[in-house]
Amino acid sequence: MAHTASGRSLPGFGLSLGLTLTYLSVIVLLPLSALVLKAGGATWTQYWQAVSDPRVVASLRLSLLASLAGAILNLVFGVLVAWVLVRYRFPGQKVVDAIVDLPFALPTAVAGIALTKIYMPEGWIGRFLPFKVAYTPLGVIVALAFIGLPFVVRTVQPVLEELDAQEEEAAACLGASRLQTLRHVVLPPLVPALLSGFTLAFARGLGEYGSVVFISGNLPFHTEIPPLLIISKLEQYDYLGATAIATELLFISFALLFVINRLQPKPRKGASHG
Template sequence: MSLSALSLKRSSILPGFGLSLGYTLVYLSIIVLLPLAALVLKASGLGLSGLWSIGVQPRVFAALKTSFTLALAAAAINVVFGVIVAWVLTRYEFPGRRLLDAAVDLPFALPTAVAGIALAAIYAPNGWIGALIAPLGWKIAFTPLGIVIALIFIGLPFIVRTVQPVIVDLEQDVEEASASLGATRLQTLSRVILPALTPALLTGFALAFARGVGEYGSVIFIAGNLPFISEIAPLLIVVKLEEFNYEGATAIAIWMLAISFFILLAINLIQAWSRRRFGNV
């Protein structure tokens, strides 16, 4: 038996490695790889020059830029406030904590169209919040800012639920030892707590970003959908399909797939580096 085969068999004390690996490959191929392969095959008829010409069209480029930049911005904001929410729900006892903890998962269960309608009603110029800021000359609904708020709404649970178990496992003795050695609260946060949370934060960031890039239902009701201003790439794909421009829709989807892949790959590489740098936490 070769050393490689021996190492594979010793990778787990549980039996059934071959069956489990075969099931995993078949399942992923049917659910993930085959649809993506069909998408690439559909776009192959355009050729690289055709994909490039569609991707650099001003309207397509603007929609891709809007989707990716706003998804990154919303995910970054959720990293900050998601950690705060997870910390409060984990470390403090107060009345209603269980209700707040359950409310974090509501964006998972709420239909995205319902969420979009609710957000548009609240942040519209005549809505509860929109009416308060309208006299100041500010506008949230039907602007890129409205898209960011929608993406924050649907992305927050990814950060909270990813970071929360890590905070639970953090030993408070380490924080107390840091304080006893003369470290300030800021030093304890930056040198003890955040390094332990970094791998989980990167995972939550990647999940929130991926969800935000492909989000459609909760965005179209609050975005305004103005080309070159607040039009997202998924909406432009739907527009192309309604125009029976299947090649154009496929090309935009390929661009989204390629850009998302490289961004998520970069995040995974940073996450792998952080695990080596700060240890497995």
Template sequence: MVFSRALLRRHSVLPGFDLAFGFTILYLSLIVLLPLSAAFLKTFTLTWPAFWDAVTSPRVMASYRLTFGASFLGACVNAVFGLVVCWVLVRYDFPGKRVVDALVDLPFALPTAVAGIALTAIYSGNGLIGQWLPFKVSFTPLGVFVALTFIGLPFVVRTLQPVLEDLSKELEEAAATLGASRWQTFRHVILPIVTPALLTGFALAFARALGEYGSVIFIAGNLPLVSEITPLLIITKLEQYDYAGATAIAVVMLVVSFALLLAINALQAWSRRRQGGL
């Protein structure tokens, strides 16, 4: 048995584990760990009182509330309507289906600055949509929410799509045969299966929105304490040569984002175990 394993490992077409693992660690170190470590090292040049003042000033706290709040709400909206869009694309045939499917990927391909300018023009006071709205969208926190919702939709749809395509219609037919209503079929048959993918799409949309910059700065208005997002505040501090202050805010964003992603991944794992036990 030991000889056969060694022979199989020696004659494998793909590189061995040692080589592949070493390359993986080296690549991740160069691309991910070193830049993040540099941010932490620069932040460590601050004393604790200076660090605390830099990351808890009223202007910074206002940017946290707007960035995390708008990102969370945008991801929630995309989770709901992304599921609806994905369901329509997977389960129904209609004229122009390929066009609609391609439009889902538009936020991926569209430069973020172009998206920001387009959203600002559409939702401004004299824009195509904004002129008919009883409230102001552009240059307000609501504009930030609109931009973050726009860029997050493809993550939910593309994550859910392969799961719904593999979902057998026989399960729904069996539930209907047993007397289940459409809502009961969705609640007890479909939703438990797609929940892990839905949470993954939500996490991706949320993480993408946290770091968004280009599509937001045009429509936000960038008013301190009102519509200023945290990535813009980091750029502002860099332009003022306050590198330690910028990295301090970046470290807070990194730690909070990582903690949120860990929590969401733990929830996904729990959902998979629960689904496997049913």
């Protein structure tokens, strides 16, 4: 008998679990399994030759470094945006809050075209810069920072909302400086959310295609990204090369997901008993 009164389980648990597993299998597990099986049909030598190709290594290096740089930028400015949205009230706040989610709603190809038009040498912003952004690795970083910002803001924002401002006031009354209050009162509860938001932004950037393909210029060994190489190899009917690169990205994504799960704070014992 289901313990619905205590809230430990819901009615129809078996049916709900079955539908959940079926949906996840059809939408997620089967396609990923097919990808791994396709790559598994190659010998280790063939697989290693595909992923160790200098062009593939250069594209993967660019994605890793650009994703890391974009995630670091979002870690800094995402926390600042979340802090302003939570701690201050100002005209147009709801508009700013909605803009944060714009990269989620905007098609990535549209974002890529818009960023390219803005940052190209004759663009609205690019014409005033003393250096090139579009068609360089810096343009890739800009695109990845754009699509990764909501992950940090929406991960950190709920934690900031739960922080008790009275603890900060008490620390100030006890003589703590603003830096000491930030370090010992505000920062510790934020660390898991900061790490999770950073990892999510990094993982999102690693497999990004639409917003990067236009602004990068797609120059081999310079601004070419792995998803573009995958499409290129598929057009050349090199299915082994395409699946090898895809599985390499898949393994990195799984490692990042494992890190995210390990960073999630564990519920304290007895918390459910009020």
